[in-house]
Amino acid sequence: MGPARDRQTERVDVSEPASIATGIAQRYATAVFDIARDENGLDRLESDVDALSAALAESDDLRDLIANPVYGRDEQQAAITAIARKMDLSQTVTNVLALMAQKRRLFVLPQMLTALRERIATHKGEVTADVVSARALSDDQKSRLARTLSEKVGSDVKINATVDESLIGGLVVKVGSRMIDTSIASKLAQLQNTMKEAR
Known part of the structure; x- marks a missing residue:
């Protein structure tokens, strides 16, 4: 009964209103952007954003992983970390993806990528x-x-x-x-x- 209740509780996160999801994505994007800027890693961040956007567009499995509430926190975290390493993403982005999985927030990844792209573009004029x-x-x-x-x-x-x-x-x-x-x-x-x- 416990695991079933946990999964039902986790499902609530995925169905949060779009405005709340956008707010969550903006907070993650701000944190990632600030870290990358402070470490002079904006070029690498831009490359990571492009790679993740392309992967989401091309992979049904990746889209399912970030949105399907059936995956548990640890399972989702292990999978997204393995994907990030295979894609050779920066440590900053790999860490935030793992954190998002642990917090059941991976479903906002598309909005976070959009917010990051906007911040990078603004920074570059x-x-x-x-x-x-x-x-x-x-x-x-x-x-x-x-x-x-x-x-x-x-x-x-x-x-x-x-x-x-x-x-x-x-x-x-x-x-x-x-x-x-x-x-x-x-x-x-x-x-x-x-x-x-x-x-």
Whole structure:
């Protein structure tokens, strides 16, 4: 009865409202950023953030590990520590991942990575552009897009690229509060609405 009750209690953490999860993520991000900055490790931190973001996008198992309440604290901590070592993440990031697992807070990892990316960009005087495309962008395409956006916003732009095959083609670009949607899916939706109105 004890273990079952423990697991039920742990499940509550995962279902906390998004605003609370964001607040938790922000606190972890602030601590990690401050430690990395004090140790002159921001370049390494940025590399870790990119690696973890890519791993989360590509691995169903990793997403399950951070979100599934079935895993116990020790099991989750051992698994995330092993993953961090295999990925050769910095000791700072490895330590915070282990702490998050022990505190049942790994589910906020995606929000923490977003918060860290924003802090790093601000520190470097960069603006991050979230770019969604139907197929993965090549390095050359990312560079050209970053240059074009930099000219428009007047700051260095870092591309945070993700893939959504449902877009069919084109891009959805978000820079701060500005969104530019040139996706074919969006154009088809607009066409469909126009046709409905014409009936």
